[in-house]
Amino acid sequence: MNNDVVQKLDEFLRIPSISTSPDHAADCRRAALWVRQFLLDAGLPQTTLIEAENRHPLVYAEFTGAPGKPTLLLYGHYDVQPPDPLELWKSPPFEPEIRGNDIFARGACDDKGQTLILMEAIRRTIARDGQLPINVKVLIEGEEEDGGDHLEAYVPAHREALRADAALICDTEMFAPNLPTLCTGLRGGIFGELHVEGAAQDLHSGVYGGAAPNPLEAIAHIIAALKGTDGRIKIPGFYDAVESPAPEELTAWRSLPFNEEEYRQREVGSPELTGEAGFSVLERTWSRPTFEVHGIVGGFVNKGFKTVIPAKAHAKISCRLVPGQDPNVILSALKAAIAQATPRGVTSRFELFGSGPASVVNPNHPILHAAADALAQTFQQPTIYMRSGGSIPVVGLFQRELGIPSVLMGFGLPDDNLHAPNEKFHLPNLHSGIDAVQRFFDTLGNMPE
Amino acid sequence: MNNDVVQKLDEFLRIPSISTSPDHAADCRRAALWVRQFLLDAGLPQTTLIEAENRHPLVYAEFTGAPGKPTLLLYGHYDVQPPDPLELWKSPPFEPEIRGNDIFARGACDDKGQTLILMEAIRRTIARDGQLPINVKVLIEGEEEDGGDHLEAYVPAHREALRADAALICDTEMFAPNLPTLCTGLRGGIFGELHVEGAAQDLHSGVYGGAAPNPLEAIAHIIAALKGTDGRIKIPGFYDAVESPAPEELTAWRSLPFNEEEYRQREVGSPELTGEAGFSVLERTWSRPTFEVHGIVGGFVNKGFKTVIPAKAHAKISCRLVPGQDPNVILSALKAAIAQATPRGVTSRFELFGSGPASVVNPNHPILHAAADALAQTFQQPTIYMRSGGSIPVVGLFQRELGIPSVLMGFGLPDDNLHAPNEKFHLPNLHSGIDAVQRFFDTLGNMPE
Numbered sequence A, B: 001m002n003n004d005v006v007q008k009l010d011e012f013l014r015i016p017s018i019s020t021s022p023d024h025a026a027d028c029r030r031a032a033l034w035v036r037q038f039l040l041d042a043g044l045p046q047t048t049l050i051e052a053e054n055r056h057p058l059v060y061a062e063f064t065g066a067p068g069k070p071t072l073l074l075y076g077h078y079d080v081q082p083p084d085p086l087e088l089w090k091s092p093p094f095e096p097e098i099r100g101n102d103i104f105a106r107g108a109c110d111d112k113g114q115t116l117i118l119m120e121a122i123r124r125t126i127a128r129d130g131q132l133p134i135n136v137k138v139l140i141e142g143e144e145e146d147g148g149d150h151l152e153a154y155v156p157a158h159r160e161a162l163r164a165d166a167a168l169i170c171d172t173e174m175f176a177p178n179l180p181t182l183c184t185g186l187r188g189g190i191f192g193e194l195h196v197e198g199a200a201q202d203l204h205s206g207v208y209g210g211a212a213p214n215p216l217e218a219i220a221h222i223i224a225a226l227k228g229t230d231g232r233i234k235i236p237g238f239y240d241a242v243e244s245p246a247p248e249e250l251t252a253w254r255s256l257p258f259n260e261e262e263y264r265q266r267e268v269g270s271p272e273l274t275g276e277a278g279f280s281v282l283e284r285t286w287s288r289p290t291f292e293v294h295g296i297v298g299g300f301v302n303k304g305f306k307t308v309i310p311a312k313a314h315a316k317i318s319c320r321l322v323p324g325q326d327p328n329v330i331l332s333a334l335k336a337a338i339a340q341a342t343p344r345g346v347t348s349r350f351e352l353f354g355s356g357p358a359s360v361v362n363p364n365h366p367i368l369h370a371a372a373d374a375l376a377q378t379f380q381q382p383t384i385y386m387r388s389g390g391s392i393p394v395v396g397l398f399q400r401e402l403g404i405p406s407v408l409m410g411f412g413l414p415d416d417n418l419h420a421p422n423e424k425f426h427l428p429n430l431h432s433g434i435d436a437v438q439r440f441f442d443t444l445g446n447m448p449e
Helices: A002-013 A022-042 A108-129 A150-157 A215-226 A247-254 A260-268 A281-286 A327-341 A366-379 A393-402 A427-445 B002-013 B022-042 B108-129 B150-157 B215-226 B247-254 B260-268 B281-286 B327-341 B366-379 B393-402 B427-445
Strands: A048-050 A058-063 A071-077 A097-099 A102-104 A135-141 A166-169 A181-186 A188-197 A292-297 A312-321 A347-356 A384-388 A406-409 A424-426 B048-050 B058-063 B071-077 B097-099 B102-104 B135-141 B166-169 B181-186 B188-197 B292-297 B312-321 B347-356 B384-388 B406-409 B424-426
Touching: A002 A022, A002 A102, A002 A108, A002 A427, A022 A048, A022 A058, A022 A108, A022 A135, A058 A150, A071 A108, A071 A393, A102 A108, A108 A135, A108 A424, A108 A427, A135 A150, A150 A393, A166 A393, A181 A366, A188 A215, A188 A327, A215 A292, A215 A312, A215 A327, A215 B215, A215 B292, A247 A281, A247 A384, A281 A384, A292 B215, A292 B292, A312 A327, A327 A347, A347 A393, A366 A406, A366 A427, A393 A406, A406 A427, A424 A427, B002 B022, B002 B102, B002 B108, B002 B427, B022 B048, B022 B058, B022 B108, B022 B135, B058 B150, B071 B108, B071 B393, B102 B108, B108 B135, B108 B424, B108 B427, B135 B150, B150 B393, B166 B393, B181 B366, B188 B215, B188 B327, B215 B292, B215 B312, B215 B327, B247 B281, B247 B384, B281 B384, B312 B327, B327 B347, B347 B393, B366 B406, B366 B427, B393 B406, B406 B427, B424 B427
Parallel strands: A071 A135, A071 A166, A166 A406, A181 A384, B071 B135, B071 B166, B166 B406, B181 B384
Antiparallel strands: A048 A058, A058 A135, A097 A102, A102 A424, A181 A406, A188 A312, A188 A347, A292 A312, B048 B058, B058 B135, B097 B102, B102 B424, B181 B406, B188 B312, B188 B347, B292 B312
16 A cells, blocks of 8 residues: 555656646646546545636545534645756656655655645545545645646635635645654745846947946846845845744744754755844744845856847846735835836836745644644654745635635655755655544544534 | 859858857868868968867968068958847848848858958959969968967967968958948957855755855845946956056047947947946947956746755856956956955855957057058048957957057948847948958058068
8 A cells, every 4th residue: 555655656746747837737737637536536526627727727626524523625736846957856857766765756745745645645544434534625736836826716716615624734844854743834925037128139248348238237236235145135124024933932943953053064055054143044944034036047148158248137036924024015115125226227127926925823723733643643752833934825825715724734854855956755754644644634533523 | 243252151151150169069160161162262272271179170371472572461260159049030140131231140240251351352352363462371260259279379389380560350340331440459358157156956945045045146246246336347456557548549539420329229229328437438348448247047047936046156257358457467356356255155266268458559550551541442431440349369369479460450330239139241341341451452562662
């Protein structure tokens, strides 16, 4: 049975469902059909594909045969990040390879492996009992990695059908191997692209250098104006509404098994860590907002040299947001700061791709306690509470539109290389995850009504 | 006959001899062979290909049948810049298209069209007289656009064979259509690439943002530290040795038919011109040094979005140098300034691709006068003297190694889109250029010995 699920994961990982790439739209649909078939085979005959023009399909399934019992909304995503840079992969990103206890492929951890945990837990429980001990609604999407709005349009339009007591999301990580972990906070974000234009066309730097504006240099000046080398973001008002974590939370974080120097050496590998002075690494990555540049495009970038002053340049930019920060307020502040920092001779424009607020979950919610118990039983260790620096916009969506908290039960590991070459998933966590989710179902099914 | 030379140019332009691209090495050789064949057919039976390992061939030819007459060293290059960005070309870069009086193709002006002027002037003069009125040595290279060192090694090793009174180079432009122009100064340059490294591999910006260094941001900070938004270069000592043009030169430049606003609108097309305050556009592009960024590579640059913190980033950078500036001194200053501006958390390194000093020619040399006369006869207008912001390292090489001045007789036009999409050459200038070079040969042949 263990081998069957690994075989299934292998199949799932072979589908290059890169949601941000128009070339892979058919693959995304193929991944959605694969998910639907799995859930049909698992014993949820109502499973359907929800399609919309120019959107990747949603897969929806439900089991409502446990009247009076709690209802969980299970969420996962079948889409993955692009695999670039390809040359750094040790095995091809869409040809899963098992090395030791890990399976290497794009999406292995984020989020096909973890989505499969939810689906396989359903399958095994139905196989064992002929039914589930609670009601479940399953919503698997294909636009998590590209900020698409299919889910965002679907959820508010189906509030009644999606009614549940809580959501269960497996898309986060364990703080350390064998340390059962619940995530109680996620950063939000603003994601977009800065476009800068100078001359009407590319120009020869010998002939025009000294008189023509250079959009690449303009982008450099804008970036340098928005964030200091000290890691402090210089967008006016950026930190105004930032809410600090509760003192107990900070105390708990300080007691986690975490060593900044080890983290630098093992996970980051840079000569030094960077970021705002006066905050620990966990504070900087969990509870402080960021400004990051993810790519700059413009000019001559191939091997060799070309003395060109490019007409245009572009930078992909994000801000991670923390509780208190309103994405619309920060977006306005970002745009104003970009306009302010744009040197003469060029025009600039920020194109928004997507945004969402940060979200925090109350660790004292009874369903969170049930989840913590299930995890603790599986791993035979007390469950710890952490936050994550990443963004899972659906948590905010479920909170806002359905009024439900999300249980973030993650089985990734800190070295799983999410969004990077050689992404992997630790196979023992696939098996433990299925066990923990089954236990969580059972615990909820036994809760006093 | 006129049509024949256009047909020849068409053939020459169809060879994609992009010297900086290893994929086009065979095309470079093909272009060299084409040049050799042309010169053989023109009546120079000694024409040879000079090859060296991992270098693009030189073509050398000579006519020494005019004892007692002056000797000119004719220089041109058959290699071209890469055609990127391809999508901005109205017709394919290596399928020449004549529209109106212009022929559009990569290399049309720089420098295949102008190299052909030299070769066709030889061919016609020999066809007319059975010989040339002066001695010529012809040296056509294939590494002008990529800073290769084949010529730089060849010239010092063949000082005796290359002995001449002056060089004639057609690789510059006329100040305006129908305004016969000699160029008396060129900027030198330093060309290279800045490499910045941070983490050991690409990281997820959600998980690591706030703690991991970002090499793209480091590059932005370095660039912003090296050059202000006011166009002033902030590398310590950068301007120390800059020699100003002579007052008469500045006065002559001010009398040229040049309007900065028209230049902005017609040639640059940006909202404003940029550069150092207190200098005219001609001063800024002819006699002031520059710092330019030609391309930045790093992170995710495709369509869509990827929340990555790249492990590495790179920037292609040049400084144009003017008389007085020593490339080695400036290189050291640039490296020191980069080291100084590199933020913590990353390492940086500047890789030099090539460098050369600026060069100026004395406008009162008798051979320059002969060239000015020939041009004035062809165009029926007095010849003007300008400088050029570009770099033709061979001018410095000939000065240094052979002790000869270079006559820079250019037939490009300011809107020929050198190094840019839709490069063109004005066909009437092809014909006038051949006429002027023939007249120059004749004038030199008639000079008192």
